[in-house]
Amino acid sequence: MNDAQLKSLAAKAEPCMISVDRGLYFRISKEGSAFWVFRYSIGGKRRQLFLGNYGRAPAGISLRDARDLVAHKRADVKNGIDPLAEKKRSKLIEMTTVNQVAEDWLFECAKRLEHPQIPARVYKNDIAPAIGELAIKRVTPPDILGIVRSINESGRPTISNDALTYCKQLFNHAVKLGLFQYNPALALSPKDAGGVEKSRTRILSLDEIKTVFQVFRDNAPIFTRDNYLAVTLLLLLGVRKGELIAAKWNEFDLDKLIRTLPAERTKTKVEIKIPLPELTREWFVELRYRTNASEYLFPSRRASKRRGYISDDTLNHALAKLFGLKVDGNKKPLPNFLGSVGVEHFVIHDLRRTCRSLLAELGIPSRIAERCLNHKIRGIEGVYDRYDYFEERKRALHGLSETLSGFL
Structure with a gap:
């Protein structure tokens, strides 16, 4: 399969999937877009990785470049490295700001919490304005202390405690992603935020x-x-x-x-x-x-x-x-x-x-x-x-x- 043949197929825009090299496939979707796919097996499982669109650089990948790229991917697979897993991992590593980590953390919250809008609201209103644009590695315990004290001074001790809890969860998430070596919120307790909360007993006569x-x-x-x-x-x-x-x-x-x-x-x-x-x-x-x-x-x-x-x-x-x-x-x-x-x-x-x-x-x-x-x-x-x-x-x-x- 040469470049002229691929250009002809791309011009026709008819759905197809053609093997071009070992593990390298040229594919045209139902919508008519042409792109490259790498298919491989690792750990006894069949995997498929989208490499990019067909075409000239920088918008696309040519036939020659696609073959070179797949050659490297095959070498990775031979050495036990899963290209698909590495691609997902690279997205996590690219996170640099608190907002980026928070987006991933809140996405996980949405999957496991009954009311994920609650941490999302506290983060948006009280945490993000203070540290959202900071580099994740720049956040220190005094930054967290400043957030919870500010909330508490505004007459919202319960929200102050909630914000501290969510900061601990957020930076634990960052530690799990390998983006941070320690959790700056762990140095704080409810005493530093809204105080230890007592059960309410108020009823109306x-x-x-x-x-x-x-x-x-x-x-x-x-x-x-x-x-x-x-x-x-x-x-x-x-x-x-x-x-x-x-x-x-x-x-x-x-x-x-x-x-x-x-x-x-x-x-x-x-x-x-x-x-x-x-x-x-x-x-x-x-x-x-x-x-x-x-x-x-x-x-x-x-x-x-x-x-x-x-x-x-x-x-x-x-x-x-x-x-x-x-x-x-x-x-x-x-x-x-x-x-x-x-x-x-x-x-x-x-x-x-x-x-x-x-x-x-x-x-x-x-x-x-x-x-x-x-x-x-x-x-x-x-x-x-x-x-x-x-x-x-x-x-x-x-x-x-x-x-x-x-x-x-």
């Missing part, structure tokens, strides 16, 4: 619930109706925030007042049917009207290519505004509306704990209350007790709705 929801209603321009309906459902149903804000209308049977939460969207990885109290019917009808044609109960309020429902932080930010922890459109601090009426600070997740505590006050047995929150029953009882307590949960949530009906 019935009097506080009455006051809080009145403040919500009185400040509708700040705490929108959509936010109001979301926190109402969180308190009454006890579901996780992520399970609610990502809810789709096809999960709901409003005639039977049942929501079917698919297994892939639950923390326990088990499908669960959630009974909906009669009190919620009018809320869902209103949400249906407000969401128009969206498939989500709480559609994204901005054009987003990432997902169709609201951000994980939307409700948190809305609540923080009423505690005076955010600023208005003119960058002026908002009043502490909730604090001014005697409400101690709480966060969105505290509503779930409040729901669980109210169920206990109503005398609901622990195993049923835990099922209402879609918690796994612990120990040997959880292994054998596979009953879903649907009717019992229905009665429990109905009782809770009667208790709260005058407040919401």
Whole structure:
């Protein structure tokens, strides 16, 4: 096979794969592009390596150059070197900046984590601006310390601890890739970041619930109706925030007042049917009207290519505004509306704990209350007790709705 013959085949652009030399193949794809392929065996496995496009340098590889290139590849194979593995390895070695390593690390996170957007968000917002463009080998413990201290000083100790954890994972990844000899984040502990975190115990009393929801209603321009309906459902149903804000209308049977939460969207990885109290019917009808044609109960309020429902932080930010922890459109601090009426600070997740505590006050047995929150029953009882307590949960949530009906 000579160069003139190859040019003729390339001009016809008909799909083919022709052996040109030992292990060297000239191939034309269905789309008509001509390129070189090296086929070989190593370790008892057949392998195939793309060498480059056919043509003149620098855009392509000529017949002569392709033969020379394959001769070197054959020598590598003879010496036990896998050219395909070396090509992949070279891409890793070419990583020089923190951003490049982070891209590979976050790609791995996406394959193994249920919520990979969380480390991605912390990296993008808090880590990358400080060290993202630095050469990976230039990062030192003081660089990491500066990041976590800055986050902690901004009033976000939990995010500071998360950032430290993700820095440790990121630089462990760099060490695994052979790009770094040591992990600069290992010298730090939570004491250097947000401090050792204590389990939260905050719950809202019935009097506080009455006051809080009145403040919500009185400040509708700040705490929108959509936010109001979301926190109402969180308190009454006890579901996780992520399970609610990502809810789709096809999960709901409003005639039977049942929501079917698919297994892939639950923390326990088990499908669960959630009974909906009669009190919620009018809320869902209103949400249906407000969401128009969206498939989500709480559609994204901005054009987003990432997902169709609201951000994980939307409700948190809305609540923080009423505690005076955010600023208005003119960058002026908002009043502490909730604090001014005697409400101690709480966060969105505290509503779930409040729901669980109210169920206990109503005398609901622990195993049923835990099922209402879609918690796994612990120990040997959880292994054998596979009953879903649907009717019992229905009665429990109905009782809770009667208790709260005058407040919401």
